[in-house]
Amino acid sequence: MKKILLSGSNGRMGKVLQQLIAQDPELVIVAGIDRHPETASGFPVYQQPEEVKEEIDLVIDFSHYSVVPDLLNVCVERGWPIVVATTGLPKETNAMLAIAAKVIPVFYSANMSLGINVLIKALQAISPALAADFDIEIIEKHHNQKKDAPSGTALLLADKINEVLPEKKTYVYGRSGTENENPKNELGIHAVRGGTIPGEHTVLYAGPDEIIELTHTALSRDIFANGALKAANFLLKQPAGLYSMADLLK
Template structure:
């Protein structure tokens, strides 16, 4: 399987390059990165997607959310399936992806980790049984992560909110708030420091008891391996919008 890797010279891009070279049935034929000459790669790297001449079976995008429109346009123009692993996407970005999925297969998730998606499913199931409990989400990442809260925190929060028919309100931190917590809130808190790869904890706090569901990432490899699995999954799919739940069925 031939892959174009967007964000090939970024931190996650380098992990993907390393892991894909260890795979027997997949290869990177081209890269796209704003810092095209930062590393010496065994494949051509273009600064802009429109410059890419190679034809791939799938594009994996692990770049920056600001580059999404350009990557999406290239995917549509070339009718190439697209795996979006980039976080920090806006509501408008997701709307554009959904619309584009009518013409090409698109896979998008806030986190490529198998464990995180199991946590998300468990949290949603817990929410259906603990409807009167207060729910708080704490996410921790390294000090160079630019988006906050994380895409994974949104993934978890949105999944939990589905159990409440999307009636819950997201509250980001509590600085400056001079009122007690409301039942309809889901608190989301971001911590940035050191070299934390990623840690997400969902807290269900009820009268005299607390339940915590937690996932800790020990390396970036888990996200890259998930993206590779998603690319293989997407290659044979028809036009449509897919996520980790579709792949794990």
């Protein structure tokens, strides 16, 4: 049985992961990290990663982007593989992932949903053929408690589209004003926040007299937790390196 350290253990995703890991005979949570350690969890919860005393086989992180740098440093020091599922990471933290991956196995995805990552394959297949004649826009919707906008997944989708285009798009975050020209080299990214929406992402291709829409809707947070557990089981078998859902889906 593999011993898991759960970062963000008392958050929304942390609680979902607790329920799913409790049903997995191969995994057990032996410690957590959270800014509210007093919350009952059935295992010790620490405020800082360096306080953890338990033997750890792997770390799963669903926390806040500000927590990730310190957590990565401790993982490197102690040789803990880590699955980073936290969104909204700044460029400096993304750079740290690659550095840490030289020493330990690191798995990172801006979205742990298997469906989103299959959607990416579809977007990369059709975008080169459409980009010259179709405007491309991304609309994402999330619950009203989400802090970052646009979502990490919206940026992931935009980046993956740009990867396969001969002429890269410039991102425009929302549109306002009365003099917009909306040239083809722009890719609009729009954020909606409201209610309890777990997550919805639509990629819109609007051409002359025809529209294509590809939409992924998350009906619960379980899909992200399930993806993180698949990533964890995958990462436990890997040497040091930086891995993503593309590696898991091969």
